Amino acid sequence: MYPLKFGPIYKEKIWGGRALEEKFSKQLPKGSIGESWELAAHENGTSIISNGNLAGMSLMEAIKQEGEKILGTEAKEDYYKKFPLLIKILDANDKLSVQVHPDDEYAFEHENGELGKTEMWYVIDAQEDAKLVYGVKPEVDKEEFVSSIKEGRLEENLIEVNVEAGDVIYIPTGMVHTTHKGILIAEIQQNSDTTYRVYDWNRMGKDGKPRELHIEAALDVIKFGTKPEEKVVGxxxxxxxxxxxxxxxxxxxxxxxxxxxxxxxxxxxxxxxxxxxxxxxxxxxxxxxxxxxxxxxxxxxxxxxxxxxxxxxxxxxxxxxxxxxxxxxxxxxxxxxxxxxxxxxxxx
Structure with a gap:
């Protein structure tokens, strides 16, 4: 066996930009590229090996052929059916939607057997005074949260933190979060593509219509009344x-x-x-x-x-x-x- 390289999978996003081209000289397609899936084995994007004698195979095809040689003696049986990680780089040239992710139990029941989505963000680069939204204020309950969405004042119930290059944020399931503009992020997460949007800044999608929100599902999974995690020191x-x-x-x-x-x-x-x-x-x-x-x-x-x-x-x-x-x-x-x-x- 040898170290495996993969061709990145680029995702155009309304909030994306061209920072991956500028920072890492990546050969981007046209458009606003918000995500580069660096290592993925998901129905919405599958990494293809680009080097060595396994070149041309998808990651899961290689695992099916090589099995324990890739995954190791400590790997759970589930990993042979679904690779456990999804590794991305995000270019937040504009604000992401205010969002939250479900845990394994909720996702399995409501998202056709999908995994939950615990993730970690490492800030690769950030413009001056860059900010993240990281949690709901602990005193805010579900009723107040819903009212603030309806009344257009959700932002006052969210916790903002300033970030700079090198900062690390741990985002367990149930934690409301988003980024403001001008942040480049390495994202390590469970192998899931399930995101519940709570608010999307009243902007339109490529079709000229508001992007879909998932407020009911989000309210099911948000952990209200919990103190947000601090930045990771390590x-x-x-x-x-x-x-x-x-x-x-x-x-x-x-x-x-x-x-x-x-x-x-x-x-x-x-x-x-x-x-x-x-x-x-x-x-x-x-x-x-x-x-x-x-x-x-x-x-x-x-x-x-x-x-x-x-x-x-x-x-x-x-x-x-x-x-x-x-x-x-x-x-x-x-x-x-x-x-x-x-x-x-x-x-x-």
């Missing part, structure tokens, strides 16, 4: 040649950033697959049998049987994977990290 681990910051560890994914000054070495150990997304700079990735370059804006899947690998260069990337949280927490405690330090990791 647990920073400094090693010779790199800094590793564990950001989120939830049942659906674990994410960390790697700031590599010289080199970083690791091993897939046949247990699980890993996804690497380049954020800044570039590095040479070496593994048994070959080497390749990983640049900013590129995403790779490291199959479970890849084995030992090394990244050499000056770069920053996101590393995503799935693992048992109880084992992970126990490992961190054994390494000497306190409960307070571990709490810096969201979702754990």
């Amino acid at each position: 647990l920073e681990i400094k090693e010779e040649g790199y800094v590793r910051t564990i950001l989120v560890a939830c049942p659906y994914f674990t994410t960390e950033t790697l700031d590599i000054a010289e080199k970083y070495s690791s091993d897939t150990n046949h247990e699980r697959f890993y996804v690497l997304m380049g954020l800044e700079g570039k590095a040479k990735l070496s593994y048994e049998g070959g080497e390749m370059e990983l640049k900013a804006g590129e995403t790779l899947l490291l199959p479970a049987t890849l084995g030992e690998y090394e990244l050499v260069g000056e770069c920053k990337l996101i590393k995503s994977y799935i693992r048992d949280l109880a084992e992970f927490k126990a490992e961190l405690k054994e390494l000497g990290y306190s409960q307070e330090e571990i709490k810096q990791i969201k979702g754990l």
Whole structure:
């Protein structure tokens, strides 16, 4: 096995732009491109492998052929039917709709067996004074929320936060959120494309009509009366040649950033697959049998049987994977990290 590259899947959005072209020199089609699906195995977009002897296969076709070699010994049986992650880059050139996502139980029942959508946003770039909406004010109940939608004053019930490059937001299901304009985001999420729009700024779609809202479903899943999460700080681990910051560890994914000054070495150990997304700079990735370059804006899947690998260069990337949280927490405690330090990791 070898690191798998994929052709991106571009999605035109009313709120999209051309930042992916400017930031990462991506070859975009015409139009306002709001999303680049970097790694996907969903009915609304499926990644095709672009390198090596599996080139031309979809991700799920490769998994069907190679199975555990890609997914690993720790993979759940469900992963062979539906790949668990969807990795994107979002270009919010304008405001996204005010939205919320359901959990697994609700989505399975109401969205034809779809997964829920817990996600994490890493702010790659942001204009000055960029803002996100991140939650409903805790004192706002469902009745007031509905009234504020009808009366056109929803914004006063939403929590706004300023963001800049490097900020990380953890968005569990039931959390109302959106972005204002001028933000480029790496999104790590469950493999779901279910979004319930609450409000869309009174704008029209490409057909000249207001875009569909899903207020009733949204009200079913919004978790009113809960205090929104703070921005993710993460647990920073400094090693010779790199800094590793564990950001989120939830049942659906674990994410960390790697700031590599010289080199970083690791091993897939046949247990699980890993996804690497380049954020800044570039590095040479070496593994048994070959080497390749990983640049900013590129995403790779490291199959479970890849084995030992090394990244050499000056770069920053996101590393995503799935693992048992109880084992992970126990490992961190054994390494000497306190409960307070571990709490810096969201979702754990």
